[in-house]
Amino acid sequence: MLSNERMLSVLDLFDLEQPEWTFDEIGARIECGRSTLYRHIKLLVDAGLLMTVTESVYRLGPRIIEFDHQIRATDPLIRAARPLMGEIVREEAGVSLLCRRYRDRVLCVHQEASTTHFSSNYERGRARPLLRGAASLAILMHFPSHQLAKLYDQMPEALEDAGLGSSLTELRANLRAMRQNGWVTTEGQVTPGVTGIAAPVFGRGDEISASLSLTIPETGLSDERREALGKRILFCARVVTSASQ
Known part of the structure; x- marks a missing residue:
């Protein structure tokens, strides 16, 4: 899997059954080194696609709602x-x-x-x-x-x-x-x-x-x-x- 594909695959983990994931839980599902995973998650958080709930706990971010509004309107x-x-x-x-x-x-x-x-x-x-x-x-x-x-x-x-x-x-x-x-x-x-x-x-x-x-x-x-x-x-x-x- 390419690096960008691996980063985007992090988003697929979040669903109704498990809306919050810790860094270690994500790492257990995404096959990459800790430093690489840290960079992936940081990029997703900076883009608003993920948000930090508490230290090392993440949820889907507000940018997704912004995208949803744009889709509804356009x-x-x-x-x-x-x-x-x-x-x-x-x-x-x-x-x-x-x-x-x-x-x-x-x-x-x-x-x-x-x-x-x-x-x-x-x-x-x-x-x-x-x-x-x-x-x-x-x-x-x-x-x-x-x-x-x-x-x-x-x-x-x-x-x-x-x-x-x-x-x-x-x-x-x-x-x-x-x-x-x-x-x-x-x-x-x-x-x-x-x-x-x-x-x-x-x-x-x-x-x-x-x-x-x-x-x-x-x-x-x-x-x-x-x-x-x-x-x-x-x-x-x-x-x-x-x-x-």
Whole structure:
């Protein structure tokens, strides 16, 4: 691993389960000498990406919040989707989500909620598995063939457990069937007792970029209601695709 890669990998250690790390704990996970690790951490602290809690104890720093504000204000995808998402949840009790693919996961980058008391486990900033939930499947079903093959080689058991196929051929067939409607729906895969409906958002060159979804606190929807919501979300996703490019 290159020195800069090793320094940035320090940030990956911090999560909800362990938001604070000591110097020695970081050293046990990052393979480098103490003097090199000290320089890495000093650079991260000076940049505001880490902050010192007490001597030799660190947390993620305030610069990350500054970056987050900039993303909220300037990301063309969020700016295009925000008004549509607000309109959706004014008409439907639930939560509308805008999600991007992030490594082998899907990350919610914006959320709009109705005034009813309902929350989704797919909240902004929280990464979720690529294989479960409508917001994720709307992205996965548009993966290029070579990326699907690589994904299947990496996690065949997980794909089978998610009901997506026990072979690469079956996986491709199942995702092809999902693409036929243009939108996808699931029940209770991320949050129990809810239905998720999502459609893909594309970037330049028709590359899959994100998904727009609606989560409602209902299950067992009638075919007519499911179809109507699916077409509505698909229309909005297409508007976001056009407006954000």
